[in-house]
Amino acid sequence: MTSTRNGTAQLFYRLTSRPRLVLILSGVFILVTASGMTQLSKDTSVRAFIPQDDPSVVNDDRITEIFGLSEPIAVAVTTADGGSIFTSRSLTLVRDLTNALTTVPNVRADRVASLATESSIAGTEGQVLVDAYTPRGEISEAAAASARLRWLDMPPHIGTLAAEDESGAVILTEIIDPDLAVETYLAILALVEQYETEGVEIHVAGPAAVSAFLSKKIDGDARVMQPLVFVMVLGFIFAAFRRVKALLAPFVVLLGAAGGAMGIMGWAGIPYFAITNALPVILVAIAVADAIHVLSSYYQLRSQKPDAETRDLVVMAMTEMAQPITLTTLTTIAGFIGIALASIMPPITYFAWFAALGVAFAWLFSLITLPNMLVLLNLGPSKAFSSWEDGRPNLLGRFFHRVSAFSARRHVAVLTVFVLVGGLAAAVAQNLRVDRSQVENFAPTEPIRIADELINDTFAGTSFLDVIVETEEPEGLLQAGRMAKIVALQEFIESLPHVELTAGISDYLSLLHKAINEERSTGSRRLPKEDDAIAQYLLVYEVSGDPTDFEEEIDAQYQTALIRSVLDSVFFSQTSDAVIQLEEYLDAEFNEPGMRATLGGDVNITYHWMSRLKQSHFDGVMLSLIMVLGMAVIAFRSLGAGLLSVVPVSFTIVIIYALMTSLDIYLEPATSMFAAISVGVGVDFAIHLVDRLRVALRLSGENVEAAIAMAVPGTARACFFNAAALGIGFSVMLASELPMLQRFGGLVATAALTSFVVGLIVIPACYAAVLRLKRAGLRWANRPRVSNAILLIAAIAMAPAERLWADNARGLEIATKVAERSEGDLAKRTIQMTLTDRRGGEKQRIALVLKKSSPQARLTRITYLEPKALRNTTFLSHDSRTVERPDERWLYIPAVRKVRRIPASDRGDYFLGTDFTYEDMQNDLKFDVADYHFEHVGITQIDQRMVHEISGAPRSDQIASELGYGAFKASVDEATWLPLRIEFFDLDAQPLKSIEVRDYEQIDGIWTATEIVAVNHQSGHSTRFTYLDVDYPETLPEQAFDQNGLQRRLSPDLLGD
Amino acid sequence: MRIERQLICVALLLLPVPGNAAEVEEAEAKLRLGYSNGTSRNTAIESSATLLPRLGVSFTDRLWFETSARVRLHGADKLEPDRPVYDYYTSASRPRMLGDSNTAELRDFYFELNAGASRLRLGKQQIVWGNLDGLRVLDQMNPHSFREFILADFEESRIGLWSLYFDTSVGPWRAELVWTPDTTAHDIPEPGAWFEFQAPRYRYGASPGSPLPEITTDLPKSMIDDATYGARLSRAVGRLDIRLQAQTGLDYEPLGRLETTSRNTVLEQFYRKRQIYGLGFDSALAGLVVRGEFSAQPNRTFNINEAGDLRIAEADQWTGAIGLDLNGPWNTFINIQYVYDRISSPPDGLVRPNSDHIATVFARRTFAYDAIIAELRWYGSLDDNDGLARGSVSWAFSDNFSIELGADFFYGDEDGIFGQFQDADRVSASATFTF
Structure with a gap:
């Protein structure tokens, strides 16, 4: 059972309502755009990298024109x-x-x-x-x-x-x-x-032969490498999910991203440059990242809920992943735009713009086409996720968890090493050689x-x-x-x-x-x-x-x-001095009125080109890092989270520079591209991890170890396969005959894996360090409100991580038992409400509650009978249990004689001045399993009754925001499956309110709470519900649950008159 | 009107009959003490005590009787200065004068027969068929009193009419039928009233402040020919609640004509019929509620100025409104609406503009478990750049006692819908007791 609970879920339900149509439209899009690839004209020459209006090129052209000289x-x-x-x-x-x-x-x-x-x-x-x-x-x-x-x-x-x-x-x-x-x-x-x-x-x-042969070699090598990369990446997806069918959906996303961007490049008349060879590879890597994250989420859910409807699982997976995928898309696009804006070389500028476009297509296909394909494919459980059946991540997930947990525990040592290594690498990188030699692009x-x-x-x-x-x-x-x-x-x-x-x-x-x-x-x-x-x-x-x-x-x-x-x-580094000195000589000694000298030739072109490359490369890296940072800060609405997101990739770039210096790999047009790709892709993992850790930290009351246990296994596993797919994909280039491609592939592969490893280690360590400082600074222990939260956190955190995983499934099982507790097909009761403010002032309300449950929906009508000012005010909700119809709510206000539809997203609002939210009123002491991740905390005995302690954390920020709850902890009576006490925490992990079932009885065989008290710990306000005249009748009038009938008076027998 | 008296008599007779199982289900009364001050002229607009008694009686499981009334006792009253004539009302609906300035009026007085998914209601009642906030496109079944322009809640300003109303559900459809023989029209403020209309569009083209001739009103009286008939069909289609509406009957807005006698010239207000065809919908979309109302009024009659004379001409009127409810920052509820009203092929000399564009924004936030409600509301005419800004705070100390403070500020040119009251800004305070 799943109900659609939020706007995102509803959006994805709508998006997946016509899967075949979406697939056809996606196919048409791919065909139309990708057919543009037939229009691509090739310009794999080295000259293409230099702006044609560059003075050095203009001079060279003049030499050819005047003196007939050419390479x-x-x-x-x-x-x-x-x-x-x-x-x-x-x-x-x-x-x-x-x-x-x-x-x-x-x-x-x-x-x-x-x-x-x-x-x-x-x-x-x-x-x-x-x-x-x-x-x-x-x-x-x-x-x-x-x-x-x-x-x-x-x-x-x-x-x-x-x-x-x-x-x-x-x-x-x-x-x-x-x-x-x-x-x-x-x-x-x-x-x-x-x-x-x-x-x-x-x-x-000779120059002409070298230049031409190099272009041909690059082209030829890329023709072999690109399909190989494609195959390797798909192979890796198979390794990750161990289902051949699982390849189909990502494959279409890859086609949409790479085909779309390359095709539009063709339609736009942009030539296919030598560096364009890397474009499909990078787009494949990025597109596959989105698909891997969605598939991972889907398979985790599938293993936990083998009997669930595929569409429900797909929507849940998309709801969970839409935000991080969007975040990483935005940051990746920002990274590429930074490169595009700073680059002086047209091929790299075009590369960056079309990479950004391809990333946008990957996002569109991941959010629209991918879920529809998953619905159609109806993928069964994957063996790779079998351990998730009991809520436990697989070996890889556990390994990554251990690494991050270790890093968080030893955050001082880890960050010290990190800073020292970074400093050392930065010092080494100072000697990075910026150079170019055409002929060195060939094997010795x-x-x-x-x-x-x-x-x-x-x-x-x-x-x-x-x-x-x-x-x-x-x-x-x-x-x-x-x-x-x-x-x-x-x-x-x-x-x-x-x-x-x-x-x-x-x-x-x-x-x-x-x-x-x-x-x-x-x-x-x-x-x-x-x-x-x-x-x-x-x-x-x-x-x-x-x-x-x-x-x-x-x-x-x-x-x-x-x-x-x-x-x-032939080296730029060795010939540039000659150009510099000669330019100075010409200005100082040679040029005179009537006679002037200017420079030309390949040495001069290389000097000017490489000098600008040197500057633009570092400018580009800085600009894209700043743009990624800006995007991350906006997305997270937190400077700290934004900074943390760019730390791994910044560190990686410094490490790669140091590595290049040590291995005497110089920065040249090809190798300079690693930075663009590293920024674009490397930041993704950090974004995913920061995003999940922030949620987990909030839900766990800022307990780093618990948060790592929650966030890292699943996220790191998906990111690892992404980084590994990218790394292995680019490692294929190591097999190229061209040292240039070998260096390029090796650097990108190293950068991808380094970003992953650094993120896995450094981000948890940073969070641990920041929270430690925060705790020290705020003296939380002195704040009683927080101490309660810390007790809860401690209860969760003290459980070993292994147990946490194992308890996920148990928690879900208990929550499902609660959700499946019989509430009668029809129910009628009168609630006597006592609202007490912090000064003890009381207000009394009486309302009639009618409920009707069916496999399709739960309908709830609450009509106020007292006080006079509220009499006949009526709330009606249709809580759909099917995927097709989202929840709907109406409020009839007699004072204005109108029935008003109210947004379902208001479910976290308090119901007519009580301490119960609309969601509480409607759910009748149940937890919607679509809203929360559950954990089983333990079993205790209360008054001879076996009571399960479970906790729940909203599945996404949006759900948390809608509910108004950051987490809850509940004590569930095993005999009745009634939660006897629920403690809710707000979005800042502060104790918010408790709902306590003070009395209950079995009526018509149905366990029914007859007295419930909700206490808001922050406002001091409380609400007591005393249920009177509880009845589970055979029939209730249909019109009582019809929004068009809200203005009509209820019959006296319903009102108990 | 005889029917009014007959129904009242029936009700009074039924109530005390022993053994008729009549039971008073709902009996309450509100007493509101209010004061408002015109800030631009620093004068009291109104000080009043308003009593609002309401009674609900069930005779049987199916027969219900409800009545409510309003008694206004004034200390100061610039809203209806002097002794109001109330010639826009039929005798059956007209408020009764208690002395020179106090009034009593029956707001509701009806019997309701319920049978399954149907109900039949007979008597004086209010029928609300629109769903917009503070704007009326399809809410045209009852006329309104404009003694406070549009500042009073519609519930307060709407004039109950003697009607027969039938409401039934058939499958997913809800059908409502109305016959209103009561020909009461909009209550237009008389000359000298605080909210006397100044804009030319409401003064038959006369400029603000210019004197009008003596006004007489010719209210139609036929319970059949001049009655209003209406039908509405409603149903839900997926997530969409849709409503189709058709009505024909009295156009509550008066037209004018100049009658010259040997002694003087008289501006006679008279009425024509109109037809309204409407479509309304609302739906919830990802955290938003969207609602829309569209109406067509073919061949509606309008005043035109022709060669210095006031004549009439017919033209089609189209009105569309769209509104959004959303949750704004700081836990506010926000409502945004836009209305476009247009006369197609407008005749020359039309005294009203050919089109109107009006936007409204409303924000509300509640505090202290809904005990305190703060509201800000803005109406703006996008054509004339005039508008109305309103703010209010109400505090319910208990279920039986609340106070409200408010301020209303008009701005813009005096020819505009809102700007015409540029000198009518006010602050107000009220206390309400519920018994």
């Missing part, structure tokens, strides 16, 4: 024995391979550069000789030797076209369409295989990483820091003074850390100057001092060589020049 694929030809590349055989290979590369699809044939395409510059007898390094026909050893000598006189080509130690040559291949970079890379790989011969090694790498054994590292080691490097020098007027760069400044700039750049060399038009002008003036190559740049000379040199070169040879160094109007610096490090 190349580098093909390195090295000698196996470290010998010189300048041999007939090697140079022939370089030339043939260069020619072959120009035929590869998507390769810009005119932008393939190598010793086979470039020329040396030399001077003889006033002539400038521009000679190709390799002749067209056969390359003799002599030609190779000549090429070597000329190369040695070409500083811009040393370390670039060929390694400084001559052990290899590079062919730089620019591509047309970056989106086809992977295909081009693979085609080049296939091509170079044909040219591999003994004594020569060929490697393919990955060929592309080997190739890239080899190219960086052997040649000048593959990291470029560019300087664009612009003048206001055309031919502005033909001035000798400006060119001298450029040379000085290059020399400054070359002095910066990790810079191997610089190359620009000044190098070629210097070569031309030396060639024309037949000077020896000294290694230093020498330029003419006259403005005209520079123009003349360039003219000379155009006559001697290919006029397009300088297009990568200077534009056709001689207005914009590019200085490219090659760095030997």
